[in-house]
Amino acid sequence: MAGINKVILVGNLGKDPEVRHLENNVAVATFSLATSESYKDKNGQRVEKTEWHNIVMWRGLADVAEKFLKKGQMVYIEGKIRNRSYQDKEGQTRYTTEIVADEMTMLGARPDGGQGGNTSNAGTQSTAAQNAAAPVGHTPPAYEEEPDDLPF
Amino acid sequence: MAGINKVILVGNLGKDPEVRHLENNVAVATFSLATSESYKDKNGQRVEKTEWHNIVMWRGLADVAEKFLKKGQMVYIEGKIRNRSYQDKEGQTRYTTEIVADEMTMLGARPDGGQGGNTSNAGTQSTAAQNAAAPVGHTPPAYEEEPDDLPF
Amino acid sequence: MAGINKVILVGNLGKDPEVRHLENNVAVATFSLATSESYKDKNGQRVEKTEWHNIVMWRGLADVAEKFLKKGQMVYIEGKIRNRSYQDKEGQTRYTTEIVADEMTMLGARPDGGQGGNTSNAGTQSTAAQNAAAPVGHTPPAYEEEPDDLPF
Amino acid sequence: MAGINKVILVGNLGKDPEVRHLENNVAVATFSLATSESYKDKNGQRVEKTEWHNIVMWRGLADVAEKFLKKGQMVYIEGKIRNRSYQDKEGQTRYTTEIVADEMTMLGARPDGGQGGNTSNAGTQSTAAQNAAAPVGHTPPAYEEEPDDLPF
DNA sequence: TTTT
DNA sequence: TTTT
Numbered sequence: 001m002a003g004i005n006k007v008i009l010v011g012n013l014g015k016d017p018e019v020r021h022l023e024n025n026v027a028v029a030t031f032s033l034a035t036s037e038s039y040k041d042k043n044g045q046r047v048e049k050t051e052w053h054n055i056v057m058w059r060g061l062a063d064v065a066e067k068f069l070k071k072g073q074m075v076y077i078e079g080k081i082r083n084r085s086y087q088d089k090e091g092q093t094r095y096t097t098e099i100v101a102d103e104m105t106m107l108g109a110r111p112d113g114g115q116g117g118n119t120s121n122a123g124t125q126s127t128a129a130q131n132a133a134a135p136v137g138h139t140p141p142a143y144e145e146e147p148d149d150l151p152f
Numbered sequence: 153m154a155g156i157n158k159v160i161l162v163g164n165l166g167k168d169p170e171v172r173h174l175e176n177n178v179a180v181a182t183f184s185l186a187t188s189e190s191y192k193d194k195n196g197q198r199v200e201k202t203e204w205h206n207i208v209m210w211r212g213l214a215d216v217a218e219k220f221l222k223k224g225q226m227v228y229i230e231g232k233i234r235n236r237s238y239q240d241k242e243g244q245t246r247y248t249t250e251i252v253a254d255e256m257t258m259l260g261a262r263p264d265g266g267q268g269g270n271t272s273n274a275g276t277q278s279t280a281a282q283n284a285a286a287p288v289g290h291t292p293p294a295y296e297e298e299p300d301d302l303p304f
Numbered sequence: 305m306a307g308i309n310k311v312i313l314v315g316n317l318g319k320d321p322e323v324r325h326l327e328n329n330v331a332v333a334t335f336s337l338a339t340s341e342s343y344k345d346k347n348g349q350r351v352e353k354t355e356w357h358n359i360v361m362w363r364g365l366a367d368v369a370e371k372f373l374k375k376g377q378m379v380y381i382e383g384k385i386r387n388r389s390y391q392d393k394e395g396q397t398r399y400t401t402e403i404v405a406d407e408m409t410m411l412g413a414r415p416d417g418g419q420g421g422n423t424s425n426a427g428t429q430s431t432a433a434q435n436a437a438a439p440v441g442h443t444p445p446a447y448e449e450e451p452d453d454l455p456f
Numbered sequence: 457m458a459g460i461n462k463v464i465l466v467g468n469l470g471k472d473p474e475v476r477h478l479e480n481n482v483a484v485a486t487f488s489l490a491t492s493e494s495y496k497d498k499n500g501q502r503v504e505k506t507e508w509h510n511i512v513m514w515r516g517l518a519d520v521a522e523k524f525l526k527k528g529q530m531v532y533i534e535g536k537i538r539n540r541s542y543q544d545k546e547g548q549t550r551y552t553t554e555i556v557a558d559e560m561t562m563l564g565a566r567p568d569g570g571q572g573g574n575t576s577n578a579g580t581q582s583t584a585a586q587n588a589a590a591p592v593g594h595t596p597p598a599y600e601e602e603p604d605d606l607p608f
Numbered sequence: 609t610t611t612t
Numbered sequence: 613t614t615t616t
Contacts, residue, residue: 306492306494307465307490307491307492308466308532309465309467309491309493309509310463310465311464312460312463312464313462314460315460339461340458340459355461355537355539356539357461357537385463385507385553387507387553401539401553403537
């Protein structure tokens with residue numbers, strides 16, 4: 001009955017995240033993420049094809065996104081596919097597909113410059129982000145208390 | 153600039169696949185796949201939520217789908233997200249999201265099938281499907297020729 | 305700096321889980337899981353190759369394993385690779401690799417019979433397991449409170 | 457009875473790959489890959505924990521590894537877990553676990569220097585690597601020939 | 609042995 | 613439209 005709905009993306013943010021706070025104070029961050037692949041077409045020409053994904057982050061992850069994610073940043077995202085319908089301004093039913101993220105890791109920052117920007121960080125992963133990211137996602141198992149005599 | 157765009161699904165076919173053969177004789181199979189999750193809402197009520205995914209399979213995988221996949225069948229699918237736009241009958245631009253599969257494994261057959269049912273197959277994976285599935289997806293490395301003295 | 309270490313397995317338990325309770329009352333379940341693949345060797349012979357994985361589950365997941373997992377059961381497992389060393393009885397240093405699970409879903413039960421066993425369940429997923437599994441792994445996002453006007 | 461045995465890693469090479477060519481001219485590359493995670497221990501201290509994985513690449517992927525992978529490089533790797541036993545020099549049976557890679561993408565290059573440093577490459581993915589990587593892994597579906605009227 |  |  002249950003199934004698996006898992007998405008794994010590595011790509012770059014197209015823009016800074018947009019963050020909203022709902023009435024119940026829950027944070028939601030949204031942004032689009034580009035995943036590019038390059039391949040050769042039938043004429044042997046190299047072609048780059050980019051897919052854009054609508055990413056949604058909630059609560060703690062949204063806070064991390066707000067603080068640390070910027071346009072251009074490369075991230076690893078794990079989440080699930082979610083299809084939604086809504087009414088557009090003309091009252092038409094529209095369908096959209098989002099990736100609801102439940103884990104995120106910043107990779108090889110390319111924070112698209114900015115004035116004075118943190119370019120020394122380019123090509124590495126952000127420590128700040130790691131610090132911030134730690135509370136979200138899985139709690140790591142308490143390795144300290146692991147016995148050394150498991151049956152294998 | 154490459155990225156990663158990977159989807160992993162385990163779910164059940166909502167209908168038998170539809171298979172088409174393009175002019176160049178390439179096969180395309182499409183079907184929708186349900187992935188259900190159940191959780192408790194804020195009132196402690198168990199709720200089941202089902203996501204429906206549009207799956208597309210090409211060539212060899214489409215042939216396998218045509219031969220072996222049936223409504224109700226549980227499958228593991230690996231692929232990538234692909235967003236497309238097209239014109240509907242009124243000339244409106246519509247957007248749709250598909251999962252282009254590149255690997256498939258049949259699981260826990262329940263092929264909706266037949267009076268008296270295929271219970272010897274129940275709870276296992278279809279041998280026929282495995283036979284068929286073998287040519288698609290990754291070729292397994294030739295373990296026979298692997299040396300025993302790799303440097304670890 | 306951070307990296308990704310993710311394992312996704314679908315396979316069958318080789319034996320019932322062994323469950324221990326540490327002094328601090330933390331539960332640990334261990335079992336081995338077979339993932340089989342079949343392919344054709346260079347002579348065109350179909351060969352089945354089975355890999356056995358050492359699975360470790362902690363706390364809530366261990367409790368679920370204890371209650372619901374049985375020899376033969378098919379499961380989806382998500383976790384991470386963990387290498388450990390320990391001293392064997394002769395004082396030799398030994399190395400072992402485990403999969404520390406952080407999510408589990410029961411699939412297509414084949415609970416290896418048992419006297420009177422629940423064979424009507426064969427080929428499906430266990431509702432009981434789903435009930436039990438709900439508290440472990442990710443908390444599903446509170447979809448109820450999601451706004452319908454996200455910016456895409 | 458097939459199963460799924462899938463590993464996804466993002467990490468850094470501990471050393472340059474070692475590449476061997478077997479008698480049948482098949483190339484095999486091996487290297488170890490570090491995946492680090494940081495978390496807070498029970499005293500609130502930030503701890504970094506690194507797992508080392510033994511990676512094996514065959515044929516085309518081994519060639520790519522030989523040409524492009526260097527100590528320190530960050531890569532995305534997809535593969536499977538493989539357990540092997542062998543006899544050590546004293547005739548003892550030893551066990552080892554490897555990740556047999558079947559896809560690789562170079563990420564956030566930091567190719568450990570070189571004269572004058574490849575900073576224009578920092579934070580991006582190597583074009584050379586992409587060129588080289590293209591022939592390995594999945595062939596992308598021929599999107600050119602895709603019909604626009606799939607049934608969804 | 610990597611990376612921050 | 614699936615599955616429990």
